[in-house]
Amino acid sequence: MKIAFIGGGNMATAMIGGLVQQGFSAQAVYVVEPAADKRAQLQAEFGVQTVALEDALPESDVVVLAVKPQQLAEVARARAAELAGRLVISIAAGIRMADLDRWLGGAARLVRVMPNTPALVRAGISGAWLGPKASEADKAMADRILQSTGQVVWVAEEDQIDAVTAISGSGPAYVFYFMESLTQAGEQLGLDAATARQLAYATFDGAIKLALGSTDDAATLRAKVTSKGGTTAAALNRMAELGVQAAIQAGAAAAQARAVELADELGQG
Numbered sequence: 224m225k226i227a228f229i230g231g232g233n234m235a236t237a238m239i240g241g242l243v244q245q246g247f248s249a250q251a252v253y254v255v256e257p258a259a260d261k262r263a264q265l266q267a268e269f270g271v272q273t274v275a276l277e278d279a280l281p282e283s284d285v286v287v288l289a290v291k292p293q294q295l296a297e298v299a300r301a302r303a304a305e306l307a308g309r310l311v312i313s314i315a316a317g318i319r320m321a322d323l324d325r326w327l328g329g330a331a332r333l334v335r336v337m338p339n340t341p342a343l344v345r346a347g348i349s350g351a352w353l354g355p356k357a358s359e360a361d362k363a364m365a366d367r368i369l370q371s372t373g374q375v376v377w378v379a380e381e382d383q384i385d386a387v388t389a390i391s392g393s394g395p396a397y398v399f400y401f402m403e404s405l406t407q408a409g410e411q412l413g414l415d416a417a418t419a420r421q422l423a424y425a426t427f428d429g430a431i432k433l434a435l436g437s438t439d440d441a442a443t444l445r446a447k448v449t450s451k452g453g454t455t456a457a458a459l460n461r462m463a464e465l466g467v468q469a470a471i472q473a474g475a476a477a478a479q480a481r482a483v484e485l486a487d488e489l490g491q492g
């Protein structure tokens with residue numbers, strides 16, 4: 224199977240890294256990317272083939288559109304003839320399939336996907352929605368590609384992809400924010416930076432492993448750390464007073480709203 228990526232930025236790099244690590248032949252991956260330095264880095268790091276903008280799109284079984292949402296209309300229109308009849312996966316946040324289909328002239332078989340950057344270490348999770356013009360064979364091919372970067376969840380309705388974006392697409396950034404904040408707290412409490420980082424990162428790692436290996440839900444695991452009248456209760460009570468849980472939920476809702484806004488703004492084009 225040959226895959227072409229249009230756009231060789233952060234998310235394409237993460238997906239390519241996962242694919243190559245899983246044993247996917249780098250010789251069968253092509254990346255169209257305008258920046259010469261990014262092309263050189265992708266070649267050096269993963270051994271993939273790179274293509275400049277002015278070149279024709281190489282033959283491939285699947286094309287992944289991995290440009291920014293703001294760039295997608297222009298790129299899709301410019302490549303419409305080359306993409307006709309192909310299986311095309313769009314990973315752009317927000318952009319609705321009906322708009323992409325129109326920009327592409329209606330002749331591509333589309334799948335809309337929301338991956339995340341842990342794909343780089345094959346620990347990603349993607350939400351995927353099969354467009355009406357794509358077949359079960361297309362679904363199987365898209366699933367095979369995405370499975371090599373981590374887990375895949377197929378959703379029944381297209382707008383659920385915006386909820387996936389708010390939880391797992393943007394989610395790694397929320398987790399890194401929490402890691403960053405806990406590390407800073409350690410430093411504020413008198414630990415040196417390296418020790419604070421080690422403690423915070425290992426705590427995330429351990430808590431995730433414990434949660435994934437347990438039949439207890441997160442609330443129960445939290446309760447098992449929280450001794451009555453103890454230190455954890457003091458921390459969680461203060462976080463509750465400051466509205467941390469509400470802030471996380473409001474943040475995720477803002478991400479979903481931004482996806483809808485991007486679709487409304489950019490879908491006009």
Ligand SMILES: NC(=O)C1=CN([C@@H]2O[C@H](COP(=O)(O)OP(=O)(O)OC[C@H]3O[C@@H](n4cnc5c(N)ncnc54)[C@H](OP(=O)(O)O)[C@@H]3O)[C@@H](O)[C@H]2O)C=CC1
Nearest residue numbers: 229230231232233234255256289290291292314315316338
């Ligand atoms: N980053 C993430 O965690 C996630 C991103 N996504 C989605 O993935 C897509 C890419 O995001 P991300 O990788 O972060 O963005 P990046 O800006 O890192 O990557 C996009 C790349 O496409 C290049 N590009 C611009 N125009 C063209 C063109 N005509 N042909 C080929 N390549 C072009 C850009 O170059 P230049 O910078 O010079 O414009 C850039 O290198 C977005 O639609 C985003 O919504 C989805 C899930 C997670």
Ligand SMILES: O=C(O)[C@@H]1CCC=N1
Nearest residue numbers: 315316388392393394
């Ligand atoms: O921030 C963004 O818009 C993209 C989509 C999900 C993660 N990054």
